[in-house]
Amino acid sequence: MYRRGRKPGFNEIACPNRTCPQYGIKGQGNVTGNGTYDTKNGKVRKYICHTCGRVFCSRSNTAFYNLRTDEDKILMVLKLVLRGMSLRSISRIMGVKVDSINRWLSRAAEHSTEVNRVLLKDLAVSKVELDELWTFVNKKEYREWRSLRTMGHGFG
Helix, strand or coil: CCCCCCCCCCCCCCECCCCCCCECCCCCCCEEEEEEEEECCEEEEEEEECCCCCEEECCCCCCCCCCCCCHHHHHHHHHHHHCCCCHHHHHHHHCCCHHHHHHHHHHHHHHHHHHHHHHCCCCCCCHHHHHHHHHHHHHHHHHHHHHHHHCCCCCC
C-alpha cells in the first residue's frame, strides 16, 4: 500500500487569535493543516493552532473573509473605484449593488489601515521628512509626465 509521507509544513502561517501566546509568530510549529472546503473561488485551506485550539482558514484577517463574491470581481470593482469611476457606473457594468460596493470599500479600508499599522509601527519618520518625500515624489511624477507629453505627436 501507499504511505502518506510527511505532512507539509505550515511555517509561514501564524495564529490569528489575539489572545493566543503565539499570536502572529510564524514558524513555531503550532499551526497544522485541518482540511479544506470548497468555495466559488476554489478550495480554501483550514488550519488549527495547537496552542489555543482555534480553527481558522487561509482567508482569516483578510478583506475577503466570509465573502461569497468572486475575489477577482471584488478586486476589479476596487480597481475601478481607484480609477475614479462612479459607484453607480461600476454597479451597472459589474452587475452588483451599490451597497455591496460600499461594503467592499469599507472592508478594504479597514484592512489597509491594519496593514499600515503593522508595517509602519517601527518606522521613525517625522512629519517634515514625510512631507519632503511626497514633495519629491510629486515633482518626479510631474517631470516624467511632462517629458512623455512633450515627446508625443505634435511637439518639436
